[in-house]
Amino acid sequence: MNVPLTPLRCIRYAEEQFPQNTAVVCGDQRFTYKQFADRAARLGGALRALGVEPGDRVAFLSTNCHRLLEAYFGVLEASAVLLPLNVRLAAAELAYILNDSKARILFFERQFLPLVEALRLAVPTVRSFILLDAPPQTNWMESQNYDGFLADAHPLRRDVMKVDENSLAELFYTSGTSANPKGVMLTHRNIYLHALDSAFGLQISQEPVELHTIPLFHANGWGKAHTITLAGGTHVMIHQFIPSEVLQLIERERVEGCCLVPTMAIALVNWPDRHKYNLSSLRRVMIGGAASNPVLVREVERELGCQCISGYGLTETSPVLTVSTVKAGIEADEAERQARQSMAGYAIPGVEIRVVDEDGNDVPADGESVGEVVARGDVVMEGYWRQPAESERVMRGGWFHTGDLAVMDTDCYIVIVDRAKDIIVSGGENVSSLEVEKVITTHPGVYEVAVIAVPHDKWGEVPKACVVLKPGQTVTEIELIDLCRSCLARYKCPHYVEFLDILPKTGTGKILKRELRKTREREHQPTRTA
């Protein structure tokens, strides 16, 4: 018997088995799985009543909120495709995505009304604009907001036996740290198997309590929307990452796990009042989205009192590919364990990872040879939306080419050394910006750092460190350069250190090196220093 693989089975299962469990905590609101599933079904019915047809794209411009989580299932109940939008994008970028995807409906939070006003005439395929969180404010919108929309609807539960598991379920535009956003097509099968694969790989317990620190518009919410639902667990939502609110919610809801990008983890472990909160429920923090490092793992374990591991993945892979838990056969003291837990880790079940050279041959698994990470597995996307040539290019040879450079060791753990485009080529030598950042991060005065390439007339490019210091700290340029020289080959050391108040970031907290490079390319006149 073949039962189609679809994320709708996650919510069916939770509603059947755990109807009275708390499904969602969002501000002052709490919903059981019975209520949550009913709301998702009503969203499905409402979309159908609005004329949404199978395969239509339904866009959401929303911070992390129960409504966006409902959309993860409700849009699929209507046989439509969920298109979550990054709330940090500008109107022109959003318009590009809405037009590229030919989205039919746009749900949005009131705070984004000015954005939507600015783009609405530029997105002719969008027929309905619906406010998520307040009554309509302008006369060009539907007369209802989301809650009214649901209240009037008939619940629609799609027959899972009739789902085509290879049909499109979600369309996620990549965060665009490197190029124009591309629509990543994730199928029902991708997402359901990701839930099962990552549940096993990340050892998700039954009925866990998870804090959604990672925006659900980013990389499929790291799959947690589905995994936690399948486990009958509680989703604790935060609209915005404010350390004091995060710590308060962990205490109040007895949160057991969360995912963090490094900048979030850095913010939490440096938050002055962190010890005032009872964080004893926390079992595990997972760091991903950008490279972790041993110092950060140690600080999270010490300051938050829980295990800290890392993982690696991409929007194109649903997203989780690897996890850095320590295999039983590996003997490691505490420092070695934390160092290993800061790696990207090894492939979860259902996923194969290789590190290959330009000809597609495996580089030696010696922890030193650099190659590109390629992946194969249940979680790999169907392709890019209406970009067959680009899809074929990244899928060449039957493996998805991530564009990330890494080394693999004999235990099959990978360490990402750089995005292919962030690598610094200095005098013919490759310099991993991440390797230099890891050294600078060990300085106690440093809050965060990004190392980028700047032009140089002799070496072509040289590294430059953009550094944010912790409050009240004084650190000099020469001090950080000396620190690097004590640990790294000379050619890897930054030629310049610039101190900034803040680093430019994507909506999901990734540092925008592209931005840093762009503005600094002009400033740096070629010179012969060092």
Next chain:
Amino acid sequence: MNVPLTPLRCIRYAEEQFPQNTAVVCGDQRFTYKQFADRAARLGGALRALGVEPGDRVAFLSTNCHRLLEAYFGVLEASAVLLPLNVRLAAAELAYILNDSKARILFFERQFLPLVEALRLAVPTVRSFILLDAPPQTNWMESQNYDGFLADAHPLRRDVMKVDENSLAELFYTSGTSANPKGVMLTHRNIYLHALDSAFGLQISQEPVELHTIPLFHANGWGKAHTITLAGGTHVMIHQFIPSEVLQLIERERVEGCCLVPTMAIALVNWPDRHKYNLSSLRRVMIGGAASNPVLVREVERELGCQCISGYGLTETSPVLTVSTVKAGIEADEAERQARQSMAGYAIPGVEIRVVDEDGNDVPADGESVGEVVARGDVVMEGYWRQPAESERVMRGGWFHTGDLAVMDTDCYIVIVDRAKDIIVSGGENVSSLEVEKVITTHPGVYEVAVIAVPHDKWGEVPKACVVLKPGQTVTEIELIDLCRSCLARYKCPHYVEFLDILPKTGTGKILKRELRKTREREHQPTRTA
């Protein structure tokens, strides 16, 4: 990207990620995953060299042994279908299965040579007979045994990308407690998804140590052959269930989990020397294959010092359908918890369970209304081998009809009340033999019991209890009947108690009620007693 779902991915993953982990412990032999996967690949190559073609059935007549575990993967490397045979069957029964399946090769242990001698001329499709564990003894066999066969072979690793996930991987004949054996067809997809579903549902940890108490020729080895492999864990094999050896192995190998049928659990908790062994590594024992009961759960938890849960499934469902862990929302004291853990439990992820009346409508989930268990999910077989009418009958309405009668409570836990054919109909009232057995089991002198129907001229049928006492115990017929009368409605109480030294069982330890009924039907003259 669609990567075919096949159990071969379990061994590929383990070989890649855990090459040096101990995969198998079998007597004095130990194999790492590198060795285990190499042997499986050699088996694949050897079969191909022997002329085995894709889809051919390859039969194994073997107790639990590393070779049978290798066959779980090696036969699939050759694109063939694994057919494990129950070693307790008679020659005529085995011949029936070999002919029905048109098996091409029969591997067998030396101890079964007389059986094979007796059937070999009756199974014309079998072209090769290969000894598993010793050099050939007779002149009609191939000149090699299994190990020689492997040593000479070229490893063959099937390209998983070319597997048809809906093709047949295993053919298991049902144990035949009720009718002629039928060949249950399990596909690659069934088995791989069962590994993932049950890993999550049973909360399998990374790299666990599992004792294979359940024969691998029974109900797909309860799926553990695949689940434990995917987790990179250690398979500890026992050829035969001898309590002292089981306890010794748990101590020596630091076993963390095992599955037991109730008769095995009863034997372990009553074994006089059980306290001489260090069983502290045991985390969880799972009881299945026949109904558990609260007394047994309590005794296992007390005597073996680990959690004891139950599960339910059938050969037709790969096999696990349910598990009886206690949901977080259920408040229970210790006795209630143990009672709940003795239930069949609730559906694992990937599975839907309903309890229905004869028209296919759900009976009330009130813990009292009896109906037939029907199931839908990834784990449900493709159908019965060459029995389209019977396949269609059990799959009617898109749900697999188990033939088991159960009640479901408001928390979606089911309790099996009887096989449809084991129910006793006395004076128009249905009597669950399991319910009566549970009462008799509470008597401290009782080792095990089977309640069956015997003919009665007034009531049609009445219950009779066939009881085995613990060594040195004296219990009278009237004492047990009085015990039942103190707990049960009068019509449910046995009219007769027969004391036996042993109960007839299948090769897998299930009590053969059919046998008990057959011999007693003649003995019991209709009478007007009671």
